[in-house]
Amino acid sequence: MRGVNAPLYNTRILxxxxxxxxxxxxxxPMASVEKRSPICGSRVTVDVDTDQDGRIERIGLLVRACALGQASASLMASHAVGKTAAELGAARDSLAEWLAGAxxxxxxxxxxxxxxxxxxxxxxxxxxxxxEAVAEAAAQAAATQPVPR
Structure with a gap:
């Protein structure tokens, strides 16, 4: 796998x-979710508001994590606005699968x-x-949206 021997903390991550x-x-917020890593104590809180179509309209973060967790939060937050709970859930799942070896x-x-x-x-x-936090928050916010008639 290309890049596996690269430094764990590099200029791009920092x-x-x-x-x-x-x-x-x-x-x-319409929904707020906090996730914590039991291994290192990193913690990320994500607040979201969604529009009538269930897409992230506004997002707010509190990130207390290592550089990897901070970099991941940065990438997530840079592209989450406009996404649905399903899209964010798919991103969460594919990230977990990839980290596990996919x-x-x-x-x-x-x-x-x-x-x-x-x-x-x-x-x-x-x-x-x-x-994980944004996918869960988006799902919670979407669940509060009234069903269109």
Missing amino acids: RLAATIPHQQRLEA EATPDWPGLDIFVPALPHSARHASIRLAF
């Missing part, structure tokens, strides 16, 4: 970790940056946190 978008909690890189911009983390299974939970 740059993403330092530039997380939407790093302000929403005042009264061949295909998930269809989410930038996740190939985590190739050096593939052999470090203790780091996978932190990488998954933001995607």
